[in-house]
Amino acid sequence: MSGSAGEAPLGLLVMAYGTPQTLDEVEPYYTHIRHGRPPTPELLQELVERYRAIGGRSPLHEITEEQARKLAARLSERLGRPVQPFVGYLHIAPFIAEAVDRLVAAGVERAVGLVMAPQYSAASVALYLNDAREALARYQQAPAVTYIDHFHDHPGFVACLARRVRDTLEQVPADIRPRVEVIFTAHSIPQHVIDRGDPYDRHVRETAERVARAAGLDRWHVAYQSAGRTSDVWIGPDVGDVIRELAGRGAAGVVVCPAGFVADHLEVLYDIDIECKQIADELGIYLARTPSLNAADDFIDVLADVVMDRLGETRHEAAAGGGAPAGEGEPGR
Structure with a gap:
């Protein structure tokens, strides 16, 4: 798949679990995980205290955004065409459906949907894919999306x-x-x-x-x-x-x-x-x-390989080299 900078960008829909950005967001976040059932005061306090213990918040949002930006740039280099990232979360804003709305509004004609989880399960990865497909189904002229639902053995x-x-x-x-x-x-x-x-x-x-x-x-x-x-x-x-x-x-x-x-x-x-x-x-x-993969260059190379595989542009650059060494679920996932 090759192209020029003048063509429509390839959309990169990156989907992750999500995390509250502040302690005030913990309750609505936890309620969303529990399918609209508010947690008991005891469960809520326990989760709040866990966040306090790691400094008051998780860095997942910043890491996911960096992963998406770096992956889009790496793919653009390899494909010779613009790649535009869109990040959506399963349990907190911006939700996956909001990311799909932004993707469609950007005029993307083709996209790749990547769930940031290596192993597939109907209890996890399938939920992300369902949210994306339901959001796309609202549009009569939705872009074609190729989904990646696992890379555990790459x-x-x-x-x-x-x-x-x-x-x-x-x-x-x-x-x-x-x-x-x-x-x-x-x-x-x-x-x-x-x-x-x-x-x-x-x-x-x-x-x-x-x-x-x-x-x-x-x-x-x-x-x-x-x-x-x-x-x-x-x-x-x-x-x-x-x-x-x-x-x-x-x-x-x-x-x-x-x-x-x-x-x-x-x-x-x-x-x-x-x-x-x-x-x-x-x-x-x-x-x-072991250090988490986060947005380390060797891991971004892996994700680029995975996407290139699904697009029919197989080039396993990450598996061949050394790379520099440098994974959000919450209770009830």
Whole structure:
């Protein structure tokens, strides 16, 4: 696909979970997650306190906007045509439908829709796609949109995570490094979704297996985190339980790689950096986390590769090189 700067821009619809920008926005945000049911005062206060613990807000919006800008620029360079980014969120403004409205108003004739989640699930990624398709359906002459609903096994994505795992392990004190094990985590989802044949757990495990192989790991595990506060059974094992089990078996520490996330947000900055660290400290073992992908150049190259693949312009530049080392869900996702 080639073109000139004079043609209509390619639209880049980047979709992410969203996060409140202020503590006052936590209640409407949480209510939206709960499908219009306000949280109890206790649940609301707990979530507010989690945001306070990471400085009062999550950086997810700024990171997502930077990811979109950098990806659009990278794609424009490769395609030789303008690429215009539009960012929309699932649970807070600007919502996905608002981003679609801006995309249509800009005169875009063709677009790519990218959900910022590596592994597909009907309980997560499908919700973003449904919102985008419903918004587009309101227009008689909607642009053609090509959607990307997973990239969990893309060689460049695997290489990005493997680099960060290796770099983090190299920073572990040498005397305990042989007894440090790696835990790959992703957001938990309700078990009944998996029981209906959803590929999410398989995608997560495929990511972990490929990254472990690329990083040369002998000891690694898959765990889930941040299960919602509902009556449903959520998939496990829980990362806290895995940390306790490994400590009981003699591990000197763990490196946590949040392979289901692509940016710093509450579930990384609180659930891993604070909650998991507290568990490790209580057990007297070491804990480190791999750096989030955020808007690092090597990850932007991966996303550009993924988009080029879907557009029929396959050039895997990210998987081939080293790249510089450098993932928002909330409770109830």
